[in-house]
Amino acid sequence: MSWLSTLRSGQARLWMLALTAALIIVLPWLLMRGLWDRAQDATARVEHTQSVGTLLYRLQADIRDFESAALTLSKGVSNPDLLQRMALADTFPATLELLAEQLHDKPAQLVRIGQIKARLQRRVELARALAQVEGGQDQVGLAEELVYGASIRGLVSDLQADESRFLAERIGEARRRDAQQELVSWVALALQIALMVVVLWRLYRQMQQQLSAEQAVATAASHTTAVFNSVREPIAVLDRELVLTLCNPAFVQLYARSEAGEKGDAGDAAAALVPMPLTALGDGQAWNDPVVLQRLQDVLSRGRELWDYELEQTDADGKQRILLLNARRLQMPDSQRASVLMTLSDVTVQRTALKQVEELNRQLEGKVNQVTEVNHELEAFSYSVSHDLRAPLRHIAGFADKLGQHLGEQADEKSQHYLQVIGNSARRMSTLIDDLLVYSRLGRGALRLQAVDMQSLVAETRAILDAGLRSDAEAAGEAPRNVVWNIAPLPIVLADENMMRQVWLNLLGNALKYSAGRDPAVIEVSVQRLDDGSHQFSVVDNGAGFDMAYAGKLFGVFQRLHKPSQYSGTGIGLASVRRVLSRHGGRVWAHAEVDRGAQFHFILPQALDATHQEHNP
DSSP: OHHHHHHHHHHHHHHHHHHHHHHHHHHHHHHHHHHHHHHHHHHHHHHHHHHHHHHHHHHHHHHHHHHHHHHHHHTTOOOHHHHHHHGGGGGHHHHHHHHHHHTTTOHHHHHHHHHHHHHHHHHHHHHHHHHHOOSSHHHHHHHHIIIIISOOHHHHHHHHHHHHHHHHHHHHHHHHHHHHHHHHHHHHHHHHHHHHHHHHHHHHHHHHHHHHHHHHHHHHHHHHHHHHHHOSSOEEEEOTTOBEEEEOHHHHHHHSOHHHHHHSOHHHHHHHHSSOBGGGGGGGTTTOOHHHHHHHHHHHHHOOOEEEEEEEEEOTTSOEEEEEEEEEEEEOTTOSSEEEEEEEEEOHHHHHHHHHHHHHHHHHHHHHHHHHHHHHHHHHHHHHHHHHHHHHHHHHHHHHHHHHHHHGGGSOHHHHHHHHHHHHHHHHHHHHHHHHHHHHHHHHSOOOEEEEEHHHHHHHHHHHHHHHHHHHHHHHTOOOOOEEEEEOOEEEEEEEHHHHHHHHHHHHHHHHHHTTTOSSEEEEEEEEEOTTSOEEEEEEEOSOOOOGGGGGGTTSTTOOSSOTTTSOOOSOHHHHHHHHHHHTTOEEEEEEOTTSOEEEEEEEOOOOGGGGOEEOO
16 A cells, blocks of 8 residues: 555645646736736826826916917907917817816816816806907906906816826826736746746656666666576476476576586576477476376466475486475566466485485384383393392391301301301392382382472481481490581472482482581582572582592492492482483582582472472471
8 A cells, every 4th residue: 555655645746736836827927917907007097197187288278378369369469370279268168078077086076177167168258258358447357357256277276286196196006016016027937936946856856766766676676686596496487388488597407408507607598498398398308297287287277376296307417306396376567468487396305315314213213112122121120130139138138147146156256257248248239229129210100290398308308317317326326416407498399209309318318428527517408590490409518529520420320439438328329319300301410529528409490380489497
């Protein structure tokens, strides 16, 4: 919709520009026409007023000529010129009528014209009478009445004064009209120039936009061509007759002979393939399957797309290839006829590798089955041997004790030593068998996940170990060891409780065992919440420690870093710890220094919201 809105906005701007141009051209013309009409009207009024003044001046001149001729005739002088001037009286009514006609829209002036007409008629009568009288008192009376009795000078002066005022007003109005007309013409010129500038600027912008659009189209076309040519998957476009109309270099490399591809560039090779029927590619051997050709026709006629259609082909170099064909109908912009866009994926290497992987998987599965069977046999054997060895070991230990009691004081020191070694070895072997059975059960048994309170579990383990210390001290007749326990608040986690109990028994038992030479022995238990929500537990002691060079052997079965004469044990405890934590998805590691204690850390992943709860020891 963006291009449609852009088009509509562009059309709207063009319409607005056209309307503005029309207004700038038509409106000044209308204003100029109106001002011109008003100016013409003002000019006509000025001319009308001037013609009225001319008539008044002519009337006054004729009256003076008429009256002076009458006075001259009254002196007894007579000539044709005087008689002609006396005849001017006949034109006075017509002149007054013409004045009245021109001043018909001015009632005050018409009143004055009427008064002038009446007085002028009387003056004409007096002047004619004066012209006929020759001397005497009558002539003087007529002359005085002509001069003082029927004067029209004041009326004519008023009439001229009003017309002069009207003339000044109309001249001013005409000048204003001319000034307005000139102003409008300049404004119209400025607007038209501005419109021309806007139009030229708009045309320049459109030309720039068109050039930018053409450059963008050319750039996009070049980018598209570059991408099309750089795609490593073969791509081709077919017409309705399944003839190549376009293909990329990867398609050329697939179906053109290798020597032909080496001699020229991909463009020349593509030009050699276009136009070429699809069935002619690969010496006519690659696309001769009628089922594939029919499916491509269905893509055109029915719009059915092909998705990962697998086919085997022999290329121009005689190599067998496995291809995945994808095809869909395509409407080219320069043609009204539909085409087929076809892409190929050469999966020969992948299928060969897949077959090899499947074969290796079958071999590996067989090996795994063999190893699993051997492990089951070993577990069964170890369990059976461990279980069957218990009774003989009990017999050996029991009869060694009975033999010692039987000999009593008759046994010498060497015999007592031998009997003691036999009993201790039998008991140590029995302990080792018990540990092996525990280790075997830790690997075979199913996980019984539940909420485990680590605080309670550590407290229970501590109580067991403290009881053992007191029992050993009483048996030896010694004072109990001084042990300081620093146990931080521990959370609740999701785990197998019995397995976690085994972990704490081994870790805390080792810490207590290897700190036997310390007074006091300090054992610390802490926990840390990691960023991923898991918990990291730590057990730290101030005991004998160990050399980190041998840390890799620490969690192996039967691996010991100290002599049995120094510290008792079977070498299975830490291996059991690692097996338990591995089954829980965690891990365990250690860090120590010789004669400066050891630190054991293990991580349990987050699995229960209750891990946020903590309890005090």
